[in-house]
Amino acid sequence: MKLRRIQAIAVKEALQIVRDPRSLMIALLVPLMQMVIFGYGVNLDIRHIPLCVLDHENGQQSRNLVARFAASNYFSLRRAAGSDREVAQALDEGDCGIALVIPADFSQRLNDGGRATVQALLDGTDSNTANIAAGYAKSVVAAFSAAAQLDAVQRRGGTLQTQTPVGVEARVWFNEALESRNFIVPGIVALVMAIVGAQLTSLTIAREWERGTMELLVSTPVQPMELMIGKLLPYFAVGLADAAICLGLAVFWFEVPFHGTVATLLFTSSLFLTVVLCIGYLVSVSIRSQVGASQVALLATMLPTTLLSGFSFPIEQMPAAVQAATFLVSARYYVEILKAVFLKGAGVVELAVPILCLALYAAVVVVLAARAFRKTLD
Amino acid sequence: MLGRILHLLIKEFLQLRRDKSARFRLLIPPIVQMVLFGYAATFEVFNVSTVILDQDRSQESRALEDAFLRSSRFALAAPARRVADVRDAVEASDAQLGIVIPAGFAELLRKGQTAPLQVLVDGTNSNSALIALGYVGQIAGDFGQTYAQNLAERTGRLQGKPIVSVEVAERYWYNPNLNSRWFFVPGVIGTLTLITIVNLTAFAIVREREVGTLEQILVTPIRPFEFIIGKTLPFFLIGLLEVSIVAGVGMAWFRVPFRGNPLVLLLGTCLFLFATLAIGLLISTICRTQQQAFSSNFFVLNPMFILSGFSFPIASMPPVLQWLTYVDPLRYYLVIIRATFLKGVGLEALWPQMLALAAIAAVLLAAAVLRFRKSLD
Amino acid sequence: MNPPDAALATTSAAPAIAVDGLTKRFGAFTALDGVSFAAGQGEIMGFLGPNGAGKSTLIRILCGLLHPSAGQARVAGIDVARQPEAVRARIGYMSQKFSLYGDLSVVENLRFFAGIYSVPRAEMAGRIAYAVAMAGLGGQENTLVANLAGGWKQRLALGAAILHRPPVLFLDEPTSGVDPESRRRFWELIHTLSGDGVTVLVSTHYMDEAEYCHRIALIARGRLIALGTPLEIKRHSLDGELLALACADLGRALPLVQGAAGVRDAALFGSRIHVTVDEAARRGPELEALLAARGIAGATARPIAPTMEDSFVSLVGKAALNAATSANAAGARP
Incomplete structure (x- = not known):
């Protein structure tokens, strides 16, 4: 390997990038845009679940209960149904996610026997939302129940024995407010970087073939490794700028708490960037011979990075075989690193395993890319 | 006109028949992905890695610990002797959840007072943390209620027994066991179809342009409209085939029920395919090379996927993004x-989505045909 | 430090290019079939042949871009199949397509190739200045290459190919699509390089350009069918002597001429018929008499020197005939 040749290629590539300001702008704007869309779009917090109420009683107590639901942040009252049919319609059409049915004898039962039941019908299609919505509904009803209890006891002049024999005192670490944005946004940085990074270099070799400059280049003494390093260096700079944009947005715009050090972030981001740039390069090297490589690349990048990187779906909940498949998704390691650096303030030592995995990944991709590049035409 | 379209169709299928790798690409990855993602995409929480520290060492505390571990929700990750062990386990990510039963737990229970249970949770993944906390509350609550009742019966005192209580009887419609696969498998079908068809269409036309055969075809008496139909019809058929295969795999493998009318799904699929074909066409009119088409696909498909409600609830998005989702055909599909899989509803419930898809498809197709004509000049 | 070109130069004892039995097959198709030749230092060797004859394949093998299926080739004394990288350091290459970077300026392109070829930094400025001057691009150093006219682009590509002073230069149809004036200037450059001791192997399908070469190799269907100086080729390509026959009604005259005694070949050539005969001095008057007797007026036949095109057409025709007979023979075998 000759430094001289790497330098010549890097300078040439950098000049070509600068000569094409439109592409450069796109390379910097795309991550900005995707970051904003994903940052706001990817949100697992479940609020304002559309609520449909069928109040058979329509009395003081039932209206109180409905008011509690409406006042909570979790539900927003969408419909007051008049019949069971209307409730079914609201759920069928997907207009409401939950329907609260209050029986006609609600107050009477409360006053007489002290026990009343309301019915919550949930649209189980979206199982996650339904699960969480049911939890919210229970807590709203429990609060109503406790207030009614207190009221009843005080009317009798008694004092209240405990109603919750076991009190759960929960403390949440690393993401105290349990905001999904705090764990999702670092994952999105990984997602955007994986896509943008691979895209930056996925054109570079194919373009040289297209323009005919590659035939001349392969007739020179330049080595595959020199060509790869020289070509990737300028894109590495662009990629770092992209990473800075994404990470900056995460910290300053989405206000994800950042507990780690910038040095750890820089080091790990560079490592990940190397992996994705090399993957793009690999695609570019092989795309000449196979048009379908793009189809495979697209399918192999988009859904897997979203679904298998652990950025939203927890890897440890997947079956073992699928968990094994996640090891092939490079973003998986970066997601793990970013979450730990952001929320736990982890350093290089704590992250040794994912960092080593990424390094190994990088080595494999580099070797594959260098081998895939043939300096002959046949 | 029909004859010309027919010849174009024959040419397309001949090319496809020659291209063995294309057939492979069209069939195998969607099936593999269907299976893979069907398993991967789940928000359900089982076997949360947990450390439990019992400082009370009473019969009651052991019973509670037992109640936690008997449920499939929690799995013991490491033993703990001191509070520091619990903290360390959570900090080192050995456990996502730490439960401490403090000394004096049983005594407070017997007195009818609230006995505290300390829970430490790693909130990094807020969603699973929230769900895990819910299960902790549920198990602790059930344990407490049962204990209080037993205590009341044994002592004859009405200690802890509520005078007034309101309960929720929840029923989950369409998916009574809240199987999240039932939610995601149909979503994967739609998403895979979107990606495959947009990509195929965009590439097919850009390739003809790049190779120069497009010019050759267009100097013949064929009209742009005929060309578009002949060129996209095969992909339409491929799309239908792909939906059937992927849906079949999803139903057979993951046992997702199909409760609706297949014809309603067919209508929706056709409208959706029109929209995706139009998107592919539009991309092909903008791009000159296959490489450009490649990056454009990334650029367009990703936001469509994220904004579709595939896994992230649209209702939780800020208003501006919610407006954006209205132009995303995947959202409606x-x-x-x-709805056709799980709810079994028909057009009476789905007509707004059908109308929206039809409108989007019409606008996109018109734009594609116009732009396509222009791009030839 | 020694200038690398001195170190890289071929020893005068060995030929700059030595090709022996070179064969290249693409699947069932044989692009090159047992080609052998040698070129000395400073020689300009032209490769002439119809499209698809195998000229580009040959050059690509010699540059190490393709692996030969059989046979051996040495460039600057080095085996191209075994040490393609060592060969690449000693050659300059210009491909059919113009292949410098359009979005870089003249001097940026040259700097890039100087870097790729590891031209010593101390000599870089001088060599780039030389290449710019040679291409006649003085004052346009900072123009983007995309904005240069075709002839200038070709000369710049040549300048880039000789930055590292290679002892051997391969030019694959370097002048296709360039105007005659630029082509003439381009060939002047090639002769200057040859005078400096650079061996130049150039492929072309312009007949007039072939005359500029020291030696010509004719290739058809992957085989070397003739090799020699332009004069030798022209002299030996025909079995006989050439007559140019002018007359009225060429169409009726041609079959008559073809059937006449002593005529080996006859073909329309513009407004004349070129006739290959065993003895021009005797057959000329005979043909004139024959045509006059058949009522075709104004027949005059005079002996001419064959042009390169005559030789080319004749040799390629013979090669095709040979190929057909050997194929028939093969087909007839039980």
Whole structure:
């Protein structure tokens, strides 16, 4: 390997990038845009679940209960149904996610026997939302129940024995407010970087073939490794700028708490960037011979990075075989690193395993890319 | 006109028949992905890695610990002797959840007072943390209620027994066991179809342009409209085939029920395919090379996927993004495909989605045909 | 430090290019079939042949871009199949397509190739200045290459190919699509390089350009069918002597001429018929008499020197005939 040749290629590539300001702008704007869309779009917090109420009683107590639901942040009252049919319609059409049915004898039962039941019908299609919505509904009803209890006891002049024999005192670490944005946004940085990074270099070799400059280049003494390093260096700079944009947005715009050090972030981001740039390069090297490589690349990048990187779906909940498949998704390691650096303030030592995995990944991709590049035409 | 379209169709299928790798690409990855993602996409929480520290060492505390571990929700990750062990386990990510039963737990219970249970949770993944906390509350609550009742019966005192209580009887419609696979499998069908068809269409036309055969075809008496139909019809058929295969795999493998009318799903699928073909066409009119088409696909498909409601609830998005979702055909198709699979509803419930898809498809197709003509000049 | 070109130069004892039995097959198709030749230092060797004859394949093998299926080739004394990288350091290459970077300026392109070829930094400025001057691009150093006219682009590509002073230069149809004036200037450059001791192997399908070469190799269907100086080729390509026959009604005259005694070949050539005969001095008057007797007026036949095109057409025709007979023979075998 000759430094001289790497330098010549890097300078040439950098000049070509600068000569094409439109592409450069796109390379910097795309991550900005995707970051904003994903940052706001990817949100697992479940609020304002559309609520449909069928109040058979329509009395003081039932209206109180409905008011509690409406006042909570979790539900927003969408419909007051008049019949069971209307409730079914609201759920069928997907207009409401939950329907609260209050029986006609609600107050009477409360006053007489002290026990009343309301019915919550949930649209189980979206199982996650339904699960969480049911939890919210229970807590709203429990609060109503406790207030009614207190009221009843005080009317009798008694004092209240405990109603919750076991009190759960929960403390949440690393993401105290349990905001999904705090764990999702670092994952999105990984997602955007994986896509943008691979895209930056996925054109570079194919373009040289297209323009005919590659035939001349392969007739020179330049080595595959020199060509790869020289070509990737300028894109590495662009990629770092992209990473800075994404990470900056995460910290300053989405206000994800950042507990780690910038040095750890820089080091790990560079490592990940190397992996994705090399993957793009690999695609570019092989795309000449196979048009379908793009189809495979697209399918192999988009859904897997979203679904298998652990950025939203927890890897440890997947079956073992699928968990094994996640090891092939490079973003998986970066997601793990970013979450730990952001929320736990982890350093290089704590992250040794994912960092080593990424390094190994990088080595494999580099070797594959260098081998895939043939300096002959046949 | 029909004859010309027919010849174009024959040419397309001949090319496809020659291209063995294309057939492979069209069939195998969607099936593999269907299976893979069907398993991967789940928000359900089982076997949360947990450390439990019992400082009380009473019969009651052991019973509670037992109640936690008997449920499939929690799995013991490491033993703990001191509070520091619990903290360390959570900090080192050995456990996502730490439960401490403090000394004096049983005594407070017997007195009818609230006995505290300390829980430490790693909130990094807020969603699973929230769900895990819910299960902790549920198990602790059930344990407490049962204990209080037993205590009241044994002592004859009405200690802890509520005078007034309101309960929720929840019923989950369409998916009584809250199987999240039932939610995601239909979503994967829609998303895979979107990616495959947009990509195929965009590439097919850009390739003809790049190779120069497009010019050759267009100097013949064929009209742009005929060309577009002949060129996209095969992909339409491929799309239908792909939806059937992927849906079949999803139903057979993951046992997702299909409760609706297949014809309603067919109508929705056709409208959705029109929209995706139009998107592919539009991309092909903008791009000169296959490489450009490649990056454009990334650029367009990703936001469509994120904004579709595939896994992230649209209701939680800020208003501006919610407006954006209205132009995303995948959004409507996911509603249609999930409703026909799980709810078994028909056009009476799905007509707004069908109309929206039809409108989007019409506008996009018109734009594609116009732009396509222009791009030839 | 020694200038690398001195170190890289071929020893005068060995030929700059030595090709022996070179064969290249692409699947069932044989692009090159047992080609052998040698070129000395400073020689300009032209490769002439119809499209698809195998000229580009040959050059690509010699540059190490393709692996030969059989046979051996040495460039600057080095085996191209075994040490393609060592060969690449000693050659300059210009491909059919113009292949410098359009979005870089003249001097940026040259700097890039100087870097790729590891031209010593101390000599870089001088060599780039030389290449710019040679291409006649003085004052346009900072123009983007995309904005240069075709002839200038070709000369710049040549300048880039000789930055590292290679002892051997391969030019694959370097002048296709360039105007005659630029082509003439381009060939002047090639002769200057040859005078400096650079061996130049150039492929072309312009007949007039072939005359500029020291030696010509004719290739058809992957085989070397003739090799020699332009004069030798022209002299030996025909079995006989050439007559140019002018007359009225060429169409009726041609079959008559073809059937006449002593005529080996006859073909329309513009407004004349070129006739290959065993003895021009005797057959000329005979043909004139024959045509006059058949009522075709104004027949005059005079002996001419064959042009390169005559030789080319004749040799390629013979090669095709040979190929057909050997194929028939093969087909007839039980």
